[in-house]
Amino acid sequence: MVEARYFRDYRHSYMILQCRQEDVDRSYQYKILTSDKIKDILKCSLRYVNGRTYFYYDISSRTTLESMYRGRKMSFEQVKDLLGQLYGIYSRLGTYFMEESRLVLLPEYIYYDLSDGKYIGLYYPDYESELANPYEPLMDYLLEHMDVKDERLADCMYRIYEMSEEAYFSLEDALQMLGGSEKEDTVVIKPEIWEAEEEKSTMPQAEEELSDLYEYGEKQKEPVKRKSFFYPVLAGVSMLGIMGAMGIYYYYELSQKEILMLLGCVGLMGLCLVISLGNSFRTENKKEKKQEFKKMQADDLAQSYLSEDDTVPLEHVLSKDMELSMAIPDRSLHEPSPSIQEVCGDTVFYDSARMTEHKLYALDRKNKQHIELVKFPYTVGKMAGCVDCVLADDSISRIHARFEKEGDSIQLTDMNSTNGTFKNGLRMQAQETVVIEPGDEIRFGNLNYCYR
Numbered sequence: 001m002v003e004a005r006y007f008r009d010y011r012h013s014y015m016i017l018q019c020r021q022e023d024v025d026r027s028y029q030y031k032i033l034t035s036d037k038i039k040d041i042l043k044c045s046l047r048y049v050n051g052r053t054y055f056y057y058d059i060s061s062r063t064t065l066e067s068m069y070r071g072r073k074m075s076f077e078q079v080k081d082l083l084g085q086l087y088g089i090y091s092r093l094g095t096y097f098m099e100e101s102r103l104v105l106l107p108e109y110i111y112y113d114l115s116d117g118k119y120i121g122l123y124y125p126d127y128e129s130e131l132a133n134p135y136e137p138l139m140d141y142l143l144e145h146m147d148v149k150d151e152r153l154a155d156c157m158y159r160i161y162e163m164s165e166e167a168y169f170s171l172e173d174a175l176q177m178l179g180g181s182e183k184e185d186t187v188v189i190k191p192e193i194w195e196a197e198e199e200k201s202t203m204p205q206a207e208e209e210l211s212d213l214y215e216y217g218e219k220q221k222e223p224v225k226r227k228s229f230f231y232p233v234l235a236g237v238s239m240l241g242i243m244g245a246m247g248i249y250y251y252y253e254l255s256q257k258e259i260l261m262l263l264g265c266v267g268l269m270g271l272c273l274v275i276s277l278g279n280s281f282r283t284e285n286k287k288e289k290k291q292e293f294k295k296m297q298a299d300d301l302a303q304s305y306l307s308e309d310d311t312v313p314l315e316h317v318l319s320k321d322m323e324l325s326m327a328i329p330d331r332s333l334h335e336p337s338p339s340i341q342e343v344c345g346d347t348v349f350y351d352s353a354r355m356t357e358h359k360l361y362a363l364d365r366k367n368k369q370h371i372e373l374v375k376f377p378y379t380v381g382k383m384a385g386c387v388d389c390v391l392a393d394d395s396i397s398r399i400h401a402r403f404e405k406e407g408d409s410i411q412l413t414d415m416n417s418t419n420g421t422f423k424n425g426l427r428m429q430a431q432e433t434v435v436i437e438p439g440d441e442i443r444f445g446n447l448n449y450c451y452r
Contacts, residue, residue, distance in 0.1 A: 007429065015430075040092055042057040059430065060416060065141070067399070073145060102124055102125055357372070360373075367393075391447060395419045397418050411433050419444075
């Protein structure tokens with residue numbers, strides 16, 4: 001069981017875990033852990049407070065797996081990247097004769113380095129899992145946060161989940177099922193391209209097929225045929241031959257037999273010229289027809305998807321409505337006008353609590369960017385693609401803070417930011433969560449806001 005506390009000094013954030021063993025300085029595992037030889041686990045140092053020993057893990061500018069994908073879905077490559085890097089950490093622990101069972105596989109303790117795009121494991125020498133299956137929390141988390149629209153990912157994850165319940169299961173088995181192995185280099189999914197990947201994974205099938213049709217020459221499975229120069233060369237040679245024969249006939253005196261032979265050669269070369277020109281025009285027409293056919297296919301496909309989705313351009317709707325209004329005669333002169341009650345209807349009461357907005361107003365002269373909390377959870381930071389609101393300031397961390405809604409209250413959590421998150425002038429601890437109320441002053445780094 002892991003009972004963590006958090007502490008922040010001037011420039012670093014730490015996660016604190018108590019050491020339950022005696023004679024720590026003589027333990028091999030403790031020496032390797034604090035020596036920083038294994039770069040894929042959190043850097044740790046020992047501190048002695050009131051006669052007790054504590055592990056101080058440096059978590060500065062790092063976020064947890066649970067926080068990173070809160071409100072997001074994981075793609076196939078992101079799941080494969082996570083399991084591949086975790087397996088790499090397992091392998092490196094084995095090379096140093098460290099116990100792999102001490103690696104904490106809980107989503108809230110698997111950290112991610114935003115600058116390097118790498119996962120960092122928590123190695124806790126006193127960790128003992130209370131579950132018979134140590135992979136169960138991680139597999140539950142992946143099933144909950146995977147992109148269910150990806151049938152390949154869903155099928156693999158369900159099979160991996162079933163395999164994880166067996167005693168012989170390892171992360172290597174999961175990687176092989178996902179199509180990777182320990183010999184392959186792990187694909188690192190940078191945070192900057194998460195948003196692009198989500199757009200690509202959610203792109204409708206119609207757009208994919210349309211792009212394939214319009215760019216058929218770029219992604220053909222068959223090798224692209226090179227342009228043939230045979231017919232143009234043949235036409236040029238034929239023209240030169242005919243001109244040469246005419247020159248011979250003009251400058252030299254020829255016998256009847258030689259003239260007949262010359263005319264035969266001219267006729268043969270003329271036939272070759274006609275054939276070469278005909279094939280050249282035929283090739284060009286064939287290419288034009290092929291492109292036109294591909295375009296027609298793309299237009300037909302777009303029209304078919306348009307009819308399936310029942311979406312019509314606004315201009316078309318307006319034009320149809322105009323035609324319909326012109327075609328239907330005006331019956332207002334013959335029918336009685338409806339009453340005011342029928343036209344206007346009853347006034348509907350709206351609860352003001354439902355219309356309450358949650359907004360942070362900028363207080364600095366140079367900062368005119370307000371923060372409107374349109375959904376929850378809502379994260380702020382300076383790394384585009386990883387946060388919901390980008391704050392372009394040097395004092396802001398990549399993922400600085402997160403807003404969540406619990407009932408009717410709004411909660412603010414500091415995400416291990418470097419320059420800190422402040423509520424009414426008081427600096428919050430790393431991973432600390434506080435409730436904010438209207439009128440509170442909130443500061444992220446050097447940016448000041450007022451919550452209303």
